[in-house]
Amino acid sequence: MQRRVAVTGLGVISALGVTVDQFWEALSHGRSGIGPIQSVALNALRFSNGAEALGFDSGSYFDAKEASFLDRFAQYGVVAARHAIADAGITFENGRGENTAVITGSCLGGKATEDEGYRQLYRDNNTRFNPLTIPRAMSNAAASRISLEFGITGPGYTVSTACSSSNHALGQAFWLVRNGSVDAAITGGSEALFTPGLLRAWEAMRVVSPDTCRPFSKNRRGLILGDGGAMMVLESLDEARARGARIYGEICGFGMSSDAFHLTQPSAEGAGRAMRAALKDAGVAPESIGYINAHGTGTTANDSTETAAIRSVFGAHADNLLVSSTKSMHGHTLGAAGAIEAAATLLALHNGIVPPTANFEEADPECDLDIVPNVARAAEVECAMSNSFAFGGLNAVVIFRRV
Amino acid sequence: MSHELTQRVISVMAASQHLPPDTITIDSTFQELNIDSLDGINILFALENEFDINIPDEGAKEIRTVRDMVEGVRRLVEAKATAADSTPAKV
Numbered sequence: 466m467q468r469r470v471a472v473t474g475l476g477v478i479s480a481l482g483v484t485v486d487q488f489w490e491a492l493s494h495g496r497s498g499i500g501p502i503q504s505v506a507l508n509a510l511r512f513s514n515g516a517e518a519l520g521f522d523s524g525s526y527f528d529a530k531e532a533s534f535l536d537r538f539a540q541y542g543v544v545a546a547r548h549a550i551a552d553a554g555i556t557f558e559n560g561r562g563e564n565t566a567v568i569t570g571s572c573l574g575g576k577a578t579e580d581e582g583y584r585q586l587y588r589d590n591n592t593r594f595n596p597l598t599i600p601r602a603m604s605n606a607a608a609s610r611i612s613l614e615f616g617i618t619g620p621g622y623t624v625s626t627a628c629s630s631s632n633h634a635l636g637q638a639f640w641l642v643r644n645g646s647v648d649a650a651i652t653g654g655s656e657a658l659f660t661p662g663l664l665r666a667w668e669a670m671r672v673v674s675p676d677t678c679r680p681f682s683k684n685r686r687g688l689i690l691g692d693g694g695a696m697m698v699l700e701s702l703d704e705a706r707a708r709g710a711r712i713y714g715e716i717c718g719f720g721m722s723s724d725a726f727h728l729t730q731p732s733a734e735g736a737g738r739a740m741r742a743a744l745k746d747a748g749v750a751p752e753s754i755g756y757i758n759a760h761g762t763g764t765t766a767n768d769s770t771e772t773a774a775i776r777s778v779f780g781a782h783a784d785n786l787l788v789s790s791t792k793s794m795h796g797h798t799l800g801a802a803g804a805i806e807a808a809a810t811l812l813a814l815h816n817g818i819v820p821p822t823a824n825f826e827e828a829d830p831e832c833d834l835d836i837v838p839n840v841a842r843a844a845e846v847e848c849a850m851s852n853s854f855a856f857g858g859l860n861a862v863v864i865f866r867r868v
Numbered sequence: 869m870s871h872e873l874t875q876r877v878i879s880v881m882a883a884s885q886h887l888p889p890d891t892i893t894i895d896s897t898f899q900e901l902n903i904d905s906l907d908g909i910n911i912l913f914a915l916e917n918e919f920d921i922n923i924p925d926e927g928a929k930e931i932r933t934v935r936d937m938v939e940g941v942r943r944l945v946e947a948k949a950t951a952a953d954s955t956p957a958k959v
Contacts, residue, residue, distance in 0.1 A: 511925060671909050671925050687925075729906050765929075766905070 470642045471705040471868065472713045474553025474698035476545035477808045478655075479795040480516035480691050485548065487520075488795075489812045492820040493841045497794045499677050499689050499824075504659045512673040516691030516796025517659055534597060535610060536575030541694030541801070542607025542655035543614065550615065553698035553710060555649065557615050566620040566647045567608045568638040569696075570631030570654030572800030574604035577660040584661075607655050607694070619647050625800065628760075630654055631695075632803030632853035632861035636719030639863070642699050649701075653804035655694025664690075670729075672764050678797070680761035680790035680822050681768050681836040683829035688762040691796020695804035697811075702868070713811040715866045717848070718747025724858030731767050731854055736760075736774035739860035743850065744778075747864045751779045754786065754864070755846030756819050758810040759836075760854045761790020762797055769831035771852065776834075787844055789837040793823035803853040807863060810851045814867040819844045873945070877915065877938045884914040896934045911937070919945055 477484075480498025481491035491498060502515040518541065523532050526544050535543065546567075557565060578601040585591040600606065605623035612621045620641065624633040631654025638652035658664075667673050667690060674687035697713075705712055720742025724735030744751055760771055768790075776783045791809045798805055813819050818841050825838035847867055854860045874894055882889040885907060892901065898908065908931070912923050915937070921944040931937050 669909065669913060671912070671928065675925070727904070727906075730904065 467643050468645060469702035470639050470699050470716045471702040471710070472697050472716060472811055473700050473705050473710040474549040474551070474555065475695070475713060475808050475811065476548025476552065477693070477695040477805060478518050478521055478541045478545050479693035479798070479805055480518055481795050483518070483520045485552065485808070488808065489816070492791055492794060492809055492812070493816070493818050495794070495821040495823045495839050495841060497677065497823045499796060502659065505661055505664060510664060511668050512675050514677060514689055515659060516689055518693040534600065536578045536601040536606060536657065538571060538573065538575055538655050538657035538694070539601070539606035539610055541657060541692070542569055542653070542696065543610050545653060545655065545694040545696040546611045546651050549651065549696040549698050555698055555700070557617055561648065562616045562618050564619055564648040565617045566638055566641050566650040567612045567617050568621070568634045568650060568652045569605070569608040569623045570625070570634035570800050570803060571604045571607065571623055571656060572625060572627050572630050573656060573658060573663070575602035575606060576663050577657055578602045580660040580662040611651055617651065626859045626861070627855035627857055628797070628799050628802055629853040629855035629859050629861040630800035630803065632851065632863055633721065635716070635803060635807055635863050636721065636861055638699055639716045639719050642701060648704065650699040651696055652699060653694065653696035654801040656799045656801040657692045658690055658799060659692060674763060677824050678763040678793050679824045679826060680759065680763045680793050681829060681832035681834070682825050683827040685763045685765065685768060687764050688792070688797045691798045693795065693798050693805060694801050695808045697804070697807065712868045714814045715868050716863060717866045718743045718749065718864035720744070720746055720862045722860045724860070726858055729856050731770040732858060733770050733773040733777060735858055735860055736771060736852070736854050737777045739862040740774065740778045740850065740852070743862040743864050747848070749848055749864065752782050753848045754779070754850050755844060756810070756813055756849040757786055757788045758806045758849065758851040759788050759790045760852040761792055761822065763790070763792065767854070769829070771854070772832045772834055783834060786834060787819045787837050787842060788834045789820055789822045791820050803851065803861065803863070806851050807865070810849045810865055814846060814849055814865055817843060817845050819846070873942055874938050876918065877941055878934065880914045880918045881911050881934065881937070884911050892934060894935050894938065898932055915941055921945060921948055
């Protein structure tokens with residue numbers, strides 16, 4: 466028998482702040498966290514704006530020794546998990562730790578740690594590496610630290626599927642709780658990408674906007690990179706109710722697909738297959754979905770392809786959907802995107818307010834959906850979908866239900 | 869449009885795409901050559917290195933033919949030469 470799965474705790478670190486309240490305050494007012502990149506000297510980079518988690522002060526959360534063990538990406542994940550666990554009011558005593566999973570997503574792992582080591586090696590010919598380089602850079606560093614810090618001894622692993630990483634992680638955690646393999650899960654993702662080498666690599670891809678992120682706008686010029694992390698606590702709905710927990714919503718469906726099409730170009734067929742798979746897994750009709758938190762990167766190719774995919778899956782109901790891209794506010798956080806957008810989607814269901822697509826200027830006939838331009842909309846939605854599509858053509862879609 | 873510049877652009881494109889240079893002419897379109905968006909950014913990267921120029925994103929998105937590419941490179945190479953001429957000599 467399948468159990469229903471509730472989300473009882475959230476933690477979000479992003480350009481919009483370091484608490485869930487700050488995150489929602491910005492989203493519900495359509496306030497973007499995009500601005501001039503401050504943590505890296507840009508040196509004639511083709512783009513100059515980003516969505517950095519500038520409010521995150523490592524020293525507020527970790528003493529100097531602890532911080533030395535953790536790259537910034539892992540720190541985001543660990544702090545988001547602390548917030549989510551405190552928010553849920555859950556403990557891991559009396560056997561609970563053994564029956565809890567920690568499943569995280571990260572595209573890059575500790576890239577800044579590696580970048581710094583290589584800089585010293587190649588530029589300064591310094592062959593003595595920081596001995597913590599390997600454990601700081603491993604992509605599972607956040608999952609490992611969360612498990613260690615909270616005594617969670619059940620399944621733990623990290624998924625890396627580029628921009629779909631944390632939706633894949635969420636889906637795995639959801640299925641483990643649903644099928645009874647574990648009683649609870651800490652899941653989400655984190656990413657820290659403001660490091661000189663990585664910004665150069667993104668510059669060479671020619672997909673980063675020279676101004677801001679304008680998803681679905683005809684004059685969109687590309688994505689804006691962001692960093693941060695989000696974690697959530699999943700439990701069986703019955704147990705969450707029994708202990709009187711506050712419930713943000715239910716995860717009710719997860720679908721995946723592979724494009725088998727192109728290394729970087731999106732595919733409407735592949736994206737559509739993942740959405741259909743999620744609907745089937747949830748056992749809900751397309752008409753139950755009222756809101757889609759779109760992948761919505763703000764690139765020319767993604768937004769029109771995603772629109773076509775949504776139209777193919779939802780048919781006439783596509784015109785009733787509210788579809789927004791919160792990347793217009795927190796940027797594209799790569800392996801953390803699914804987790805941060807899951808938090809946005811759950812808060813939309815919980816509060817009855819759909820966050821807008823910020824920075825919108827000009828309608829595009831190829832993106833002819835109600836994309837909730839610039840101003841949040843009050844809407845009581847039964848179910849909501851959150852899309853993540855990755856370079857490499859690996860897609861992951863999660864469906865949430867109001868409880 | 870100088871023949872030499874055209875040949876240099878074509879040889880860079882050929883090397884980048886692993887194509888025999890004689891399969892590319894000034895009139896070839898990217899579609900005919902089966903060059904997609906990802907191939908396109910590889911070609912821009914190779915041309916920037918060959919000519920020591922910076923090709924801006926915006927203009928690059930409109931390029932569909934070898935002729936467009938040669939013309940764009942020619943303008944950037946000329947602009948670089950002009951800028952170098954107008955820079956005062958170091959004393």
